[in-house]
Amino acid sequence: MANRLLRSLISIKVKVIGHAHMDVVYRWRWNEIEKREIYKTFSDILKVLTNIVVKKLMRKNVILGVVVVVLCPCHNSSSQNSGILPNVIIIYTDDQGTVDANCYGARDLYTPNIDHLAKTGVRFSQFYAAAPVCSPSRAALLTGKTPLAAGLPGNAPSQKGKPGLPSEEITIAEKLKENGYMTGHIGKWHLGYTEETMPNAQGFDYSFGHMGGCIDNYSHFYYWKGPNRHDLWENNNEVWMDGEYFQDIISDKALSFVEGNKDVPFFLYYAINLPHYPLQGTGKWREYYKDLDSPRDKYAASLSTVDERIGILLKKLEELKLRDDTIIIFQSDHGHSVEERTFGGGGSAGPYRGAKFSMFEGGIRVPAIISWPRTIPQHEARDQMAVNVDWFPTILDMCDIRYQNDDFEGKSLINVIYDNDSSQHKVFWWSSGKKNWAVRKGNWKLLKNPRDPVDKESIKPGDSLFLVNLKVDIGETKNLANIYPEKVHELIKEYNQWKSRN
Ligand SMILES: [Ca+2]
Secondary structure, three states, rough: OOOOOOOOEEEEEOOOOOOOEEEEEEEEEOOOOOOOOOOOOOHHHHHHHHHHHHHHHOOOOOOOOOOOOOOOOOOOOOEEEEEEEOEEEEEEOOOOOOOHHHOOOOOOOOOHHHHHHHHHHHEEOOEEOOOOOOOHHHHHHOOOOOHHHHOOOOOOOOOOOOOOOOOOOOOOHHHHHHHOOEEEEEEOOOOOOOOOOOOHOOOOEEEEEEOOOEOOOOEEEEEOOOOOOOEEEEOEEEOOOOOOOHHHHHHHHHHHHHHHOOOOOOEEEOOOOOOOOOOOOOOOHHOOOOOOOOOOHHHHHHHHHHHHHHHHHHHHHOOOHHHHHEEEEEEEOOOOOOOOOHOOOOOOOOOOOOOOOOOOOHHHEEOOOEEOHHHHHEEEEEOEEEEEEHHHHHHHOOOOOOOOOOOOOOOOOHHHHHHHHOOOOOOOEEOOOOOOOEEEEOOEEEEEOOOOOOOOOHHOOOHOOOEEEEOOOOOOOOOOOOOOHHHHHHHHHHHHHHHHOO
């Protein structure tokens, strides 16, 4: 048989009196991997499908009048069918500023495809990365835990032979793989550069990209001070593609991964390494932004290069008729950079203070969108506080995969997304390095030894404890620590309790 996976399709048609007709199409595949969950009988499958349909309708607050379920299985029976699973794609951009998309208020950028995700999904306006730098943000995303709890509180080394995210941590890829998914990592990794910590050892069936923090997009050499090293890998094998533009390579790899797995549930972690430096957008976008000031012009060209390739992926999903049944999560890993290698800026945090490396809002508040046209609301916004550690349990809920709440510090966003419920995060914690941390509880936020890379001089000696009320001071301009000492103590206590657990 040419394909290792057989195809099957079930169409459930649910008619609801007084409400729209709703089609839910699920795909599943024969599962040749024995450890995956098995539904042995047709009645088991029917029960699971019915539960899922009822759950989805309940989420939509639909009053059921008559539910007609018509099952049309079009394959022969097997003893090894996997569960019923939507595809999942996480698009994780690198150093994209808090408000750097049209749907987040940018007026000088052109981001129609990111905006399209917002129009076909739910956009978050108070969404955080669990860290203000690359590796711990990614560790939090993939484990559902704060970086401290996940064992990677700071950036992983970019040198071959150095570890990163501990291999005993369970990643989204490992969990989904156990439940019948084909899993792929494409783009930046930066979570370990040893065989035990590279993507294939962390649950990814397929991996293509660079293992360190950044590369030149044409030579694929590490882009930092020397000695710079070649860093391009496919499934643990070093590959050389001299002169080929990395953004086009990973775009093609993403299309191939999706097309090659179109008949099976798949998870793609698409970690695009722009608009992180080097700011190497394409000539088309450099020309488009030629009238913007530097470095905004170079940053904008990089971001629109990313946006254009997101559009290419969306078009492919539509061509394959997978778009409606694919959960797409879009997020930046943290705020924009003001480092020398990015000409001191280019990105924007809008009204928020700080940037990458800072736990002021501009370092950790990020654009974040989820789109799943078949199921979740479209063109809606949510202002509830949420964090990237929430995606893991959210995905598992959406895929109907069981888990223990204690497995994560993240909270499922299902009720926030579907029903606009209040945030489940009463409190959240960040730490960066040994001396810098922050806690948010309600509208109060306490920063210990805050950093403001945009204006380093603005941090005064008396600001080692910096208390803000985000409700009245979104720009975190005024330190209220001396006015509300009891609030300072309360938040220090929250931090210490979290720290003692980790
Ligand atoms: Ca980054």
